[in-house]
Amino acid sequence: MQDDALALLARADIRFNGHSAISRCLISTDDSGEYRAIFVKPADVPVYVEHGIADCGIVGRDVLMESEADLLLPLDLGIARCRLVVAGMSPGQIKSKGMLRVATKYPQLTSEYFGSRGTPVEIIRLSGSVELAPSLGLCDVIVDLVETGRTLQENGLSVIDVITESTGRFVVNRASYQLKADSIARLLNALEQVANGVAA
Amino acid sequence: MRYYVGEEARLRRRVEDTAMSVFDRWSYEEITTPSVDYYALFEHGMGITEAQRAFRFTDQDGRLLTLRPDVTSSVARAAATLLSDRPRPLKLCYAAPVFQQQSQSAAEWRRENTQLGCELIGAGDASADLEMLLVAAEILSQLGLQDSCCITINHVEIFNGLAEEFSLDANAREVVRSLIDSRAIPELNRFSSDALGCKTFADLVHLKGKQEVIQSAQDLVSNARSQRALMAIAALWQALETRGVSDLFEIDLGDVSSLDYYTGLSFKVFVSGAGSRVGGGGRYDSLIANFGMSEPAIGFVLNLDSLTDVLSREKNQPQITQIHTDLKQ
Numbered sequence: 383m384q385d386d387a388l389a390l391l392a393r394a395d396i397r398f399n400g401h402s403a404i405s406r407c408l409i410s411t412d413d414s415g416e417y418r419a420i421f422v423k424p425a426d427v428p429v430y431v432e433h434g435i436a437d438c439g440i441v442g443r444d445v446l447m448e449s450e451a452d453l454l455l456p457l458d459l460g461i462a463r464c465r466l467v468v469a470g471m472s473p474g475q476i477k478s479k480g481m482l483r484v485a486t487k488y489p490q491l492t493s494e495y496f497g498s499r500g501t502p503v504e505i506i507r508l509s510g511s512v513e514l515a516p517s518l519g520l521c522d523v524i525v526d527l528v529e530t531g532r533t534l535q536e537n538g539l540s541v542i543d544v545i546t547e548s549t550g551r552f553v554v555n556r557a558s559y560q561l562k563a564d565s566i567a568r569l570l571n572a573l574e575q576v577a578n579g580v581a582a
Numbered sequence: 583m584r585y586y587v588g589e590e591a592r593l594r595r596r597v598e599d600t601a602m603s604v605f606d607r608w609s610y611e612e613i614t615t616p617s618v619d620y621y622a623l624f625e626h627g628m629g630i631t632e633a634q635r636a637f638r639f640t641d642q643d644g645r646l647l648t649l650r651p652d653v654t655s656s657v658a659r660a661a662a663t664l665l666s667d668r669p670r671p672l673k674l675c676y677a678a679p680v681f682q683q684q685s686q687s688a689a690e691w692r693r694e695n696t697q698l699g700c701e702l703i704g705a706g707d708a709s710a711d712l713e714m715l716l717v718a719a720e721i722l723s724q725l726g727l728q729d730s731c732c733i734t735i736n737h738v739e740i741f742n743g744l745a746e747e748f749s750l751d752a753n754a755r756e757v758v759r760s761l762i763d764s765r766a767i768p769e770l771n772r773f774s775s776d777a778l779g780c781k782t783f784a785d786l787v788h789l790k791g792k793q794e795v796i797q798s799a800q801d802l803v804s805n806a807r808s809q810r811a812l813m814a815i816a817a818l819w820q821a822l823e824t825r826g827v828s829d830l831f832e833i834d835l836g837d838v839s840s841l842d843y844y845t846g847l848s849f850k851v852f853v854s855g856a857g858s859r860v861g862g863g864g865r866y867d868s869l870i871a872n873f874g875m876s877e878p879a880i881g882f883v884l885n886l887d888s889l890t891d892v893l894s895r896e897k898n899q900p901q902i903t904q905i906h907t908d909l910k911q
Contacts, residue, residue: 432857432858433857434856434857434858435857450685452858453764454764454765454766455764455765455766455768455769456765456766456767456787457767457768458768554765555857556852556857556858556859557852557853557854557856557857557858557859559765560732560734560832560834560850560852561730561731561732561852561853561854562854563790563791563832
């Protein structure tokens with residue numbers, strides 16, 4: 383996500399040359415001096431923006447849906463496209479059980495999805511390498527983000543159902559949207575133009 | 583949960599005094615409402631969904647009690663009962679803590695907030711709308727926030743008129759409302775082209791700014807209900823310009839957050855330094871009828887704790903001294 387986002391910003395002539403993937407610098411000012419970027423973990427992006435520490439953010443729709451943050455979502459950047467899926471060893475697994483054990487990094491979305499289908503589930507929260515869990519017997523199925531599906535295959539898993547699609551979203555703090563309206567509109571416009579170029 | 587001690591407590595008190603003295607100048611009388619009241623009161627007042635954020639407990643006879651989650655509901659009940667014989671308009675103000683459960687991630691994490699508020703009951707004309715905005719603007723100016731604040735105004739009938747024009751059912755209406763509220767333009771475009779074949783609702787989000795918004799909005803809405811609301815906003819804007827305070831205001835037709843509560847003008851207050859809004863209000867002409875007496879009403883609240891936070895973080899201390907000397911005069 384970060385590489386895609388930086389590439390997109392660069393196409394909109396907002397370059398963070400001071401920042402490189404290797405450096406541990408987490409705050410960087412762009413070459414024009416107009417924008418300051420903060421690099422944080424995906425799940426923390428909605429937090430920084432909701433509190434108004436950052437005026438805007440770029441974050442995956444999956445992270446937004448999982449968080450309860452109250453943010454404005456004016457633009458789909460179309461970057462880092464992926465799917466949130468239910469995956470398991472065999473496609474029938476989702477129906478056969480009285481109680482399904484699901485391992486995931488997305489407990490909120492998982493409980494919403496199975497709740498809406500009326501399937502009783504026990505949600506096991508993991509923070510990484512979720513695709514290992516079924517073969518080790520921790521769970522029946524997993525809910526995880528999939529880009530190409532190769533990691534799933536390598537672990538003997540296949541997609542049972544697609545819950546939702548996710549792309550990088552541009553998010554804005556509610557107060558900043560009003561108080562810094564001009565700057566945000568300008569950034570929004572610039573990003574909209576390059577993002578539409580991506581989609582085309 | 584938080585304490586205020588020493589300098590911060592003094593600042594907080596000064597902010598409260600400033601607001602109360604502005605209310606006083608506009609002839610608002612102070613009212614103190616019960617801290618503990620029947621839960622049913624707030625279901626009638628705030629609506630069932632909003633009232634659910636209240637902390638609840640039971641009385642000895644099993645009836646449901648609550649710590650007040652807002653003051654307006656109690657004031658509305660008083661207006662329809664205790665104060666029903668008083669001449670109108672009734673002008674009431676308060677500085678009182680309210681208690682609400684918060685979702686864990688909410689930026690406004692405090693469960694206890696002190697509201698500085700006023701209610702103007704029994705006046706349904708445009709001058710009452712204007713008075714509310716002027717009172718709010720005066721408090722912010724007195725606090726030295728006139729250059730760092732923004733009050734956004736909207737009229738709920740603009741959206742309601744459009745929803746009626748496109749015959750949105752209750753579900754679709756709520757979907758569109760929440761998409762507009764979070765300015766989710768991609769989803770709005772998709773919804774609009776699938777269900778309605780037009781981009782009207784997505785365009786509504788862009789209608790934000792000063793007077794020029796009214797012209798653009800007139801090209802967008804054709805139904806009579808929305809047009810009427812738009813005319814009301816236009817007249818209000820004109821009045822704000824005449825008073826020389828339009829710098830503090832913005833029109834934002836994309837603000838549709840409390841549609842079911844308000845019946846006319848609605849507005850929100852933002853101050854730089856606070857990540858979320860610090861206040862808001864609007865017209866709620868159908869509220870007092872819930873307590874047995876139908877009459878128009880309008881009001882607003884400012885969050886004392888948010889304002890104190892912003893001011894105490896501001897390095898610019900002289901502004902705060904200024905408030906102090908104003909009050910001594």
